[in-house]
Amino acid sequence: MSQNADRPTLPISKLDPSFKYQVAKEVGGERIKSCFQCGTCTASCPIRAVDEDYNPRKIIRMVILGMKEEVLKSEAIWLCTYCYTCQERCPQDVGITDLMFALKNMATREGHMHPSYNAQIGVLSNFGRMYEITDFDNKKREKIGLPPVSNSKEVVNVILEKEELKGAAQ
């Protein structure tokens, strides 16, 4: 008896055969079609070692099969911690860390940005940096002889607005 008898099947009509070509056009996604599914990435991955929800080999297979919705709406693509271990070891030079960045960028454009980035964009927009520098911080710095730091948010704000990142995950 097949082990896979209980697994749900995916109708071919739900696949997007052009997805791998769309990914291959993205910066970082260019080499996806070279993947021969050896699994070196998954075996090397520190996240996979503790969390089965992340499996880079499987994500690549899903892209090649055309499972666009499933990939771009998944939380899995956001679980890459960009340590580059897989990218350094991939025998086919797929550039997997860069590929994950490409998938996350595509997901964002399709309206599926991970919600945690809303807060990050908010902080960046308010302070131009990931941590606000308060007067208290500057006093603490002065006390130990460090120069003051300012929050300069103008350039960052124009960039965020231009790239339509404010409120991208509504």
Next chain:
Amino acid sequence: MKYALFTGCTIPARALNYELSARKVAEAFGIEFIDINEPSCCGMPMRNVNRDACLAMSANTLAKASEMGLELVTLCSACNSTLSEASVELSHDRELRKRINAKLEVTGSGLYTGDTKVWHFTRLLHEKIGPEKISQAVKRPLTGINFVSHAGCHYLKPSETFKRFDDPEAPTTLDALIKATGANSVTIMNRNECCGGGILGIRETTSIKVASGKLQRIKARGNVDAMVLHCPFCNIQYEGNQKKAEKEIGEPIDLPVLYLPQIIGLAIGIDEKDLGFNLNRVKPKTILDRLAAGVKEA
């Protein structure tokens, strides 16, 4: 030796011990830091959602160093790889540079001409000063103290960007600097594993599990006095989240986590007060006491 210093977001707010000790060590070896004016985020967080936004933020910082006519030094490994990748990509790809500069033009900020070299402070110490000169400057050798180094990921990867100045699978530059202090750099299984900090904001439980694994292996080895690293994110994972890691593995860890310049500073005789040890959450009391007593026994 003059460099433009970019301290990034986390360090000037949350890692003053790193910033302070790095500035003191730089000064001791004749490295002059000129702070980049009105610094903003290197762009790293936006890399995940919009590559152009990340590149534009990086270009903004690189342009500031370029205007100063100086090479750029970072203390944070995330800033290091983000700015290094942007610097390489923008210098090789003129079309990309034009597109990114068009975004900067709207902001009224300076444009990037594509010529800023980026250094991580550790690499700068290794290449421009060197372990030999550092060991000659040692006044208080850290003999008999065992450190586990954590080189982390974005100090040297992607190796294509960094032209393999250090081996991405078995790095040695950080260890060479640790050994220059007279201390031992001891090893553990899977020493080069990532801290897991990249997904702390996405799935904290998984992120902490990754960090806990390495802390547990260090405890299991035994006879380790501290971890030595050079990135504020790795520090958040191993020191800031150490209590959470203790909960995860169900036993105390109590491992001091020090920044490389703190131990170099200690060895070359910089006053402990100027190295920010009081700001370390897990106090390196045993090390400081042993040094005060004069370390001899291994």
